[in-house]
Amino acid sequence: MNSRKIVIIGGGSAGIAAAIAAYNNGCDDILLLEKDAELGGILLQCIHNGFGLHRFGEELAGPAYAEKWKDMLKDLPVEVKTDTTVIHLDSDRNVTYVNPAEGYVTVKAGAVIMALGCRERSRGAIATPGYRPSGVWTAGTAQKYLNMQGYLVGKRVFILGSGDIGLIMARRMVLEGAKVLGVAEIMPYSNGLPRNMKQCLDDFDIPLYLSHTVTDIRGKDRLNGITISRVDESLNPIKGTEIDFDVDTLLLSVGLIPDTALLSEAGALLHPKTKGAKVDEHMMTSVPGIFACGNGLHVHDLVDFVSMEGEEAGAAAAKYVKGEFIPKKGYELMPGDGVSYVLPCVVSPDIMEDELEIKLRVKDNRRNVRLVLREGDKTIKEVRKLKTAPSEMEKVVVKKAELAAISGPMTLAVEDMG
Amino acid sequence: MTDTNKKVFTCIVCPRGCEVTANLDKEGNILSIEGNSCPRGETYVKNELLNPMRQLTSTVIIEGGIYDRLPVILSDVIPKGKMMDVMEALNGVKVKAPVKRGDVIVKNICGLNVDVVASRSM
Numbered sequence: 171m172n173s174r175k176i177v178i179i180g181g182g183s184a185g186i187a188a189a190i191a192a193y194n195n196g197c198d199d200i201l202l203l204e205k206d207a208e209l210g211g212i213l214l215q216c217i218h219n220g221f222g223l224h225r226f227g228e229e230l231a232g233p234a235y236a237e238k239w240k241d242m243l244k245d246l247p248v249e250v251k252t253d254t255t256v257i258h259l260d261s262d263r264n265v266t267y268v269n270p271a272e273g274y275v276t277v278k279a280g281a282v283i284m285a286l287g288c289r290e291r292s293r294g295a296i297a298t299p300g301y302r303p304s305g306v307w308t309a310g311t312a313q314k315y316l317n318m319q320g321y322l323v324g325k326r327v328f329i330l331g332s333g334d335i336g337l338i339m340a341r342r343m344v345l346e347g348a349k350v351l352g353v354a355e356i357m358p359y360s361n362g363l364p365r366n367m368k369q370c371l372d373d374f375d376i377p378l379y380l381s382h383t384v385t386d387i388r389g390k391d392r393l394n395g396i397t398i399s400r401v402d403e404s405l406n407p408i409k410g411t412e413i414d415f416d417v418d419t420l421l422l423s424v425g426l427i428p429d430t431a432l433l434s435e436a437g438a439l440l441h442p443k444t445k446g447a448k449v450d451e452h453m454m455t456s457v458p459g460i461f462a463c464g465n466g467l468h469v470h471d472l473v474d475f476v477s478m479e480g481e482e483a484g485a486a487a488a489k490y491v492k493g494e495f496i497p498k499k500g501y502e503l504m505p506g507d508g509v510s511y512v513l514p515c516v517v518s519p520d521i522m523e524d525e526l527e528i529k530l531r532v533k534d535n536r537r538n539v540r541l542v543l544r545e546g547d548k549t550i551k552e553v554r555k556l557k558t559a560p561s562e563m564e565k566v567v568v569k570k571a572e573l574a575a576i577s578g579p580m581t582l583a584v585e586d587m588g
Numbered sequence: 589m590t591d592t593n594k595k596v597f598t599c600i601v602c603p604r605g606c607e608v609t610a611n612l613d614k615e616g617n618i619l620s621i622e623g624n625s626c627p628r629g630e631t632y633v634k635n636e637l638l639n640p641m642r643q644l645t646s647t648v649i650i651e652g653g654i655y656d657r658l659p660v661i662l663s664d665v666i667p668k669g670k671m672m673d674v675m676e677a678l679n680g681v682k683v684k685a686p687v688k689r690g691d692v693i694v695k696n697i698c699g700l701n702v703d704v705v706a707s708r709s710m
């Protein structure tokens with residue numbers, strides 16, 4: 171069987187950044203596998219601007235951001251295989267892929283980096299029984315058709331879910347001549363970035379129905395109408411609040427989940443909240459030598475952070491294959507009050523880098539709070555925030571020295587400034 | 589009653605999405621602007637009050653590329669009210685591969701002094 175030092179699965183923003191960082195950290199034998207015809211991932215269909223402000227200091231369209239990274243990778247001795255789909259992964263890091271040129275191949279990897287991106291939720295999004303006519307799409311699928319093939323999936327559109335993809339598609343479809351009648355969000359707050367609420371909905375007078383969900387879809391072969399209803403605090407529809415819309419298309423923008431089929435096959439522990447892998451301070455999963463990053467680890471709103479995470483995973487994998495880290499002791503890091511999840515889940519202060527970026531999402535919209543990292547009652551770090559929202563990933567940066575004296579599990583909580 | 593009124597904007601210049609408040613007098617003149625984390629937020633709100641500007645991205649038909657559409661972006665923002673005009677002008681625009689990122693696809697579109705450029709190479 172052939173063997174490689176590092177195999178990266180998925181050639182989106184995370185995978186490309188991981189490859190570059192692995193090379194820059196001294197690994198000279200890297201294989202990058204991508205199932206599509208070219209590298210770039212989901213960004214290739216995100217033609218709107220808004221990418222790269224942190225990284226390049228300019229607002230690029232998705233394909234431009236991807237191209238800049240592909241250009242950086244181009245001259246490095248990283249072997250890239252496109253049209254190549256990984257179908258198996260085991261805990262000994264045997265990676266099996268298929269492609270038209272080689273057929274079915276298994277490689278043994280010194281380290282594997284999972285950068286597979288995410289899937290769109292669709293099932294279970296609509297609480298209506300039975301038959302589903304055509305005309306119901308996930309927002310990302312509709313985006314791919316429109317932006318890469320020029321095919322507009324419908325003319326009168328309603329959108330369920332206020333995720334960013336749905337908001338961006340609302341604007342895009344209006345510009346292409348469709349009518350978007352509204353967006354329903356089951357939660358009492360929007361899940362999209364505030365800027366997308368403004369520039370995609372408000373700018374085009376598209377109404378947003380908070381605390382509403384779709385309760386009926388009509389049409390036999392093709393969708394011809396939907397009904398939305400207000401929901402109560404337990405998210406159950408309230409009778410008598412129905413509003414009907416005549417539409418031929420319903421887009422679902424109800425969330426993304428990390429693609430973890432391969433991780434599960436390899437036996438990696440998954441995180442109950444993020445639905446991605448549980449990782450330590452080096453983005454390593456519970457299976458030694460298997461790393462995870464990007465939307466395949468937890469869903470990101472900003473690609474700049476995806477690239478950064480890819481770089482962390484790439485650098486860590488390079489060190490791992492050189493045998494540079496064997497942790498002495500890891501301590502658990504858990505979400506405290508008001509926090510929905512934190513990553514990493516385990517921190518080993520003895521081998522951590524000089525700085526560790528702890529990523530988290532909060533549970534609700536709040537103002538004037540602090541994010542507090544503690545070991546028991548002892549405060550390790552505190553960061554003030556003017557506002558926090560579940561739709562925005564937060565970060566707390568801790569230095570190695572600040573964690574030197576840790577001897578037990580840590581929690582990260584949101585607290586009012588008081 | 590006071591002589592001032594407040595208008596609250598979500599700055600869309602970057603993903604941070606600051607909530608920026610403009611304090612205006614009776615005539616609508618700007619007295620002060622607050623809540624922006626950087627100077628671009630101030631410029632944004634001034635424009636928003638006078639003449640809102642927007643970036644626009646779309647696609648044009650491409651022949652001989654790996655996909656049927658080439659993504660395009662404007663070299664600069666345009667007045668919000670002109671977005672539909674630009675979309676119409678892009679209708680039917682056709683290019684042939686190869687194209688390089690940054691290539692001008694339509695010069696000075698709709699006389700707005702901005703160009704339509706390719707978002708990627710293909």
Ligand SMILES: Cc1cc2nc3c(=O)[nH]c(=O)nc-3n(C[C@H](O)[C@H](O)[C@H](O)COP(=O)(O)OP(=O)(O)OC[C@H]3O[C@@H](n4cnc5c(N)ncnc54)[C@H](O)[C@@H]3O)c2cc1C
Nearest residue numbers: 180182183184205211212220255256286287464465472473
């Ligand atoms: C519609 C949409 C809009 C967004 N808008 C913005 C925005 O405005 N601004 C912003 O900063 N960020 C935005 N984001 C977020 C950002 O684009 C993503 O978080 C980021 O691009 C994800 O990168 P990734 O590499 O983790 O995943 P992806 O880009 O999805 O890459 C994963 C890659 O893995 C490949 N793959 C999957 N399974 C296999 C397999 N078995 N074998 C081989 N290859 C495989 C896929 O083909 C894909 O190329 C948006 C995301 C989406 C989905």
Ligand code: SF4
Nearest residue numbers: 599602605606626629
């Ligand atoms: S004010 Fe500055 S930091 Fe805030 S959203 Fe606007 S551009 Fe971004």
